[in-house]
Amino acid sequence: xxxxxxxxEFAVFLLAVQFLTRAPIRSQHLFTEARLAAALRYHPLxxxxxxxxxxxxxxxxxxIFPASLxxxxxxxxxxxxxxxxxxxxxxxxxxxxxxxxxxxxxxxIMRDSRLGTYGATGLxxxxxxxxxxxxxxxTDAVPxxxxxxxxxxxxxxxxxxxxxxxxxxxxxxxxxxGTMNRTSLAxxxxxxVxxxxxxxxxATPAVVLAGLGGLAxxxxxxxxxxxxxxxxxxxxxxxxxxxxxxxxxxxxxxAAV
Numbered sequence: 200x201x202x203x204x205x206x207x208e209f210a211v212f213l214l215a216v217q218f219l220t221r222a223p224i225r226s227q228h229l230f231t232e233a234r235l236a237a238a239l240r241y242h243p244l245x246x247x248x249x250x251x252x253x254x255x256x257x258x259x260x261x262x263i264f265p266a267s268l269x270x271x272x273x274x275x276x277x278x279x280x281x282x283x284x285x286x287x288x289x290x291x292x293x294x295x296x297x298x299x300x301x302x303x304x305x306x307x308i309m310r311d312s313r314l315g316t317y318g319a320t321g322l323x324x325x326x327x328x329x330x331x332x333x334x335x336x337x338t339d340a341v342p343x344x345x346x347x348x349x350x351x352x353x354x355x356x357x358x359x360x361x362x363x364x365x366x367x368x369x370x371x372x373x374x375x376x377g378t379m380n381r382t383s384l385a386x387x388x389x390x391x392v393x394x395x396x397x398x399x400x401x402a403t404p405a406v407v408l409a410g411l412g413g414l415a416x417x418x419x420x421x422x423x424x425x426x427x428x429x430x431x432x433x434x435x436x437x438x439x440x441x442x443x444x445x446x447x448x449x450x451x452x453x454a455a456v
Contacts, residue, residue: 210234215241219353220249221282239361240383243354243391250349253277254342261338270333273345274326285356286322288438290314292421293321295435296428305428306367309435325442332449337456340401344410347397348448351411354391355418355444356437357384363422366431398452406455413451417443 210229215238217224257273264272278286291309297317299305308315314322333341361379395414398407421443425436432440 211237212241212244214238215245216248219245219284220280222280236379237383239357239379240386240390242357243350243387243394246353247346247350247390247394249277249280250346252280253349254345257345258342266338266341267330267334270330270341273341274330274333277345277349285438285441286325288435289325289442290318290322291435292425292433292439294318296424297321299428302429306433309433325446329446329449332446332453335453336449337401340398340452340456343397343400344449344452347395347410348414348445351391351395351414351448352417352441352445354387354395355414356441357387357391359418359422359432359440360437363426364431366429366433366436395448402452402456406452409455410448410452413447413449413454414444415447416451417445417447420447 211234213224214229214234216222217229218235218238219242253273253276256276257269260269260272291311294311294315294317295305295309298315299308333344336344357379361384392411395411396407398410418440421436421440422432425432425439429436
C-alpha cells in the first residue's frame with residue numbers, strides 16, 4: 200500500500216472514530232461524503248475499541264468493587280465514550296414504533312428530540328437487561344465479551360444498512376444509503392465476526408456460537424419490527440439494531456455458558 204493510500208485509509212478510520220464516539224478529533228479537512236461512506240467498513244473496529252475501553256474499566260473496577268458495580272461502570276463508560284449515540288436511536292425507535300399509529304406519524308415522532316414514555320421505558324429495560332446479563336456472565340469473560348459485543352453489534356448495524364432501504368428522503372443516515380460496496384461490507388462483517396469470537400479466550404466454541412446466534416436473533420427481531428412499520432430504516436433504527444444485537448449476544452452467551 201502506498202503512503203498516499205495509507206494516509207487516506209487512516210483519514211477514513213479517523214472519520215469513523217469521529218462519527219461514532221466523542222473522541223476529540225477536530226480536523227476541518229477530514230470530512231467528505233466519500234470518506235463518510237467508506238468509514239462504514241471501520242465501524243466494527245471502532246466498536247472493538249469502545250468495547251476494549253469498557254472492558255478495561257470493568258477489569259480495573261473489579262479489583263476493588265463487586266462484579267455488579269463494575270458492570271455498571273463499564274456500561275456507563277461505553278455510553279460516555281459514544282455520547283449515547285445508539286442508545287438515543289433505540290429510545291427514539293421505541294417511541295416511534297410504540298406511539299405512531301401510522302408510518303408518517305411514527306417517523307414524525309422519531310424526529311422529535313424529546314423522550315417519550317415508550318422510549319424511556321424501552322431504554323431503561325435495555326440498560327437493565329444488559330447490566331444483568333453481563334453480571335451473570337463469568338467474571339473473567341466479561342472484558343472479552345464487551346469487546347466482542349461492541350464490534351459484532353456494529354457489524355450487525357452495517358449489515359442492516361447495506362441490505363435495507365432508507366425510509367426517509369433526507370436525514371442523518373441519508374449519506375450512507377446505497378453507498379456500501381461489497382468489499383467494505385465484507386471487511387466490516389469479517390471484523391465483526393472475528394472480534395466476536397474473542398470470548399473463545401474464556402469459553403467454548405459452542406458458547407460463542409450461542410452468543411453469535413443471540414446477536415443474529417436481535418438483528419432479525421428489530422429489523423422485522425421497524426421494516427414492517429416504516430418500510431425501511433432510519434438512523435435511529437440502525438442504533439436500535441446495534442442495541443438489540445449487543446443484548447442478544449449477551450443473552451445467548453449467558454444462556455449457554
